[in-house]
Amino acid sequence: MSLRDSAIVAYAETKVMDISDRDVWELDAEILESLLDKTGIDKAEIDGLVLAGLTSTGAGNVFWAQTTADQLGLEVDFCEQVHIGGCSAAGCVARAAMAIDAGLCNIAFLLFADTGRRESNSVERSYRREWIEPYGLMGPPGAFGLLSKRYESMFGLDYEMLGKLAVTQRDHAVMNENACEKLRKPITIDDYMNSRMIADPIRLLDCVMPADGAAGLIMMSKEMARKKGLHKRVIPIGYSERTNYGGAMNLVDPTLSGHKAAGEKALKQAGIGIKDVASFHPYDDFIIAILLQYENFGFCKQGQGCDFIRDNDLSYKGNLPLNTGGGQISAGQAACSSHNLIESVRQLMGEGGARQIKNTKNVLNTGIGWINYGRNWGTSAALVLVPGE
Amino acid sequence: MSKETRPLNDTMSLKREIRTYGFAKPFWDGTRDRKVVIQYCKKSGKFQHFPRPTSIFTGRRGDIEWREISGKGEIFSYTVTYRGTDRFRAVEPYAVACVTFEGAGVNHIANMVNCTEDELKVGMKVKPYWMPLADGTNLLMFQPDR
Numbered sequence: 040m041s042l043r044d045s046a047i048v049a050y051a052e053t054k055v056m057d058i059s060d061r062d063v064w065e066l067d068a069e070i071l072e073s074l075l076d077k078t079g080i081d082k083a084e085i086d087g088l089v090l091a092g093l094t095s096t097g098a099g100n101v102f103w104a105q106t107t108a109d110q111l112g113l114e115v116d117f118c119e120q121v122h123i124g125g126c127s128a129a130g131c132v133a134r135a136a137m138a139i140d141a142g143l144c145n146i147a148f149l150l151f152a153d154t155g156r157r158e159s160n161s162v163e164r165s166y167r168r169e170w171i172e173p174y175g176l177m178g179p180p181g182a183f184g185l186l187s188k189r190y191e192s193m194f195g196l197d198y199e200m201l202g203k204l205a206v207t208q209r210d211h212a213v214m215n216e217n218a219c220e221k222l223r224k225p226i227t228i229d230d231y232m233n234s235r236m237i238a239d240p241i242r243l244l245d246c247v248m249p250a251d252g253a254a255g256l257i258m259m260s261k262e263m264a265r266k267k268g269l270h271k272r273v274i275p276i277g278y279s280e281r282t283n284y285g286g287a288m289n290l291v292d293p294t295l296s297g298h299k300a301a302g303e304k305a306l307k308q309a310g311i312g313i314k315d316v317a318s319f320h321p322y323d324d325f326i327i328a329i330l331l332q333y334e335n336f337g338f339c340k341q342g343q344g345c346d347f348i349r350d351n352d353l354s355y356k357g358n359l360p361l362n363t364g365g366g367q368i369s370a371g372q373a374a375c376s377s378h379n380l381i382e383s384v385r386q387l388m389g390e391g392g393a394r395q396i397k398n399t400k401n402v403l404n405t406g407i408g409w410i411n412y413g414r415n416w417g418t419s420a421a422l423v424l425v426p427g428e
Numbered sequence: 429m430s431k432e433t434r435p436l437n438d439t440m441s442l443k444r445e446i447r448t449y450g451f452a453k454p455f456w457d458g459t460r461d462r463k464v465v466i467q468y469c470k471k472s473g474k475f476q477h478f479p480r481p482t483s484i485f486t487g488r489r490g491d492i493e494w495r496e497i498s499g500k501g502e503i504f505s506y507t508v509t510y511r512g513t514d515r516f517r518a519v520e521p522y523a524v525a526c527v528t529f530e531g532a533g534v535n536h537i538a539n540m541v542n543c544t545e546d547e548l549k550v551g552m553k554v555k556p557y558w559m560p561l562a563d564g565t566n567l568l569m570f571q572p573d574r
Contacts, residue, residue, distance in 0.1 A: 170478045173444045175516035176524045184507030192550035239508040
């Protein structure tokens with residue numbers, strides 16, 4: 040099995056910033072230096088560069104990966120930009136593992152950097168301009184507003200349970216020094232319920248806040264990691280992604296997503312069942328996306344997400360910890376949406392500090408990428424990580 | 429005024445400029461006569477919407493034909509927007525509905541006009557409302573089919 044022959048040996052991240060005070064390439068350089076310090080490898084040993092393509096700053100340049108390699112003085116044999124939206128970070132791990140397994144490179148630098156708040160060069164050419172813009176439906180909040188009302192009409196929706204998710208993640212962000220400072224204030228379920236409507240029933244505290252920042256990982260074969268004496272190793276043992284779920288159907292139930300198929304495949308590859316998942320680090324752009332993932336991954340049945348949330352302790356001390364870094368919604372959506380992946384790696388390396396999870400047998404990290412027309416999202420990804428032996 | 433009785437903005441004060449990709453021309457041409465004309469795949473016997481450059485069912489361009497439908501339907505879902513996109517910032521709150529066309533089984537997203545917030549329900553029957561555009565085409569919206 041190719042995936043599990045590789046290892047993540049180090050992670051790095053900047054603090055999440057509302058608006059970056061540095062250029063995106065300066066952030067790249069900080070991440071690179073931090074990873075060189077942590078691993079003791081020489082810059083010249085890095086022969087693979089894998090970038091997340093979810094970058095508004097880089098979106099103006101179709102040569103972004105090569106430009107980045109040039110800025111950092113990296114001469115590499117594998118140069119890749121991964122374009123599956125909010126699944127790009129997890130997707131980078133899978134693609135780096137593939138490249139290492141195929142002998143295309145030996146040491147891969149995975150880089151997730153964006154300063155879209157400071158400098159956005161993004162122009163989205165999609166269905167939106169012809170079929171959505173004339174009606175003033177605001178991108179993601181509007182889409183999730185439609186999705187939420189549909190869910191509510193099918194199953195009912197206890198908004199206080201969504202509030203519980205928001206509060207749990209916020210409590211975690213308060214404990215995370217790298218979370219965006221602006222968001223590190225505790226909230227209550229009442230605060231959630233009373234936050235202003237954006238796209239009814241989507242409230243302000245349902246929404247992720249775009250922010251700036253960077254993160255990165257170093258990956259190599261397990262064998263090389265052992266030889267180099269890199270003891271902190273995190274192993275990807277299951278990965279799957281599904282793009283355009285329902286894309287060839289005329290009408291799609293938006294409460295169902297590609298996470299069902301991706302989750303089953305990734306867990307099977309990992310050799311574990313959903314009940315074995317020790318902590319859950321799902322992609323969170325809107326609070327209800329977490330509920331839908333509990334259902335689609337099979338933690339509970341479709342329509343029973345609110346009961347599941349009510350019946351489980353989702354804090355870092357609980358039976359199924361949720362996004363212990365605060366999630367993107369409470370840490371800020373930065374660094375190409377890699378936040379929950381970086382937190383997963385940190386926890387498995389035992390570096391969670393005051394919010395360290397007890398059960399580090401494994402983590403399930405996920406991705407959600409892009410918003411499609413009246414359905415839910417474009418790509419669903421699932422990544423199972425375990426601590427290395 | 430309570431939330432329920434507050435009138436929703438019909439957004440008619442905002443001039444729309446549609447930037448099309450071209451291949452949906454039969455749809456836009458149909459709106460000149462206030463007709464809803466959408467894509468139908470002859471091979472699979474199914475409608476598809478929004479318009480695509482090929483059949484999403486077979487991948488064959490020749491399988492696509494354009495068929496007129498009533499434009500009536502029922503609300504699949506909806507959202508009331510309190511924070512509009514740039515040009516819509518002055519007209520909140522307004523409603524956007526996702527409507528399933530009767531007899532076609534596909535959804536169209538559009539503004540919902542001539543109704544109050546408490547009338548809006550999933551399953552509500554709706555019919556077209558046409559907003560004239562400068563080039564002679566009309567923008568398809570929905571209103572209650574009372």
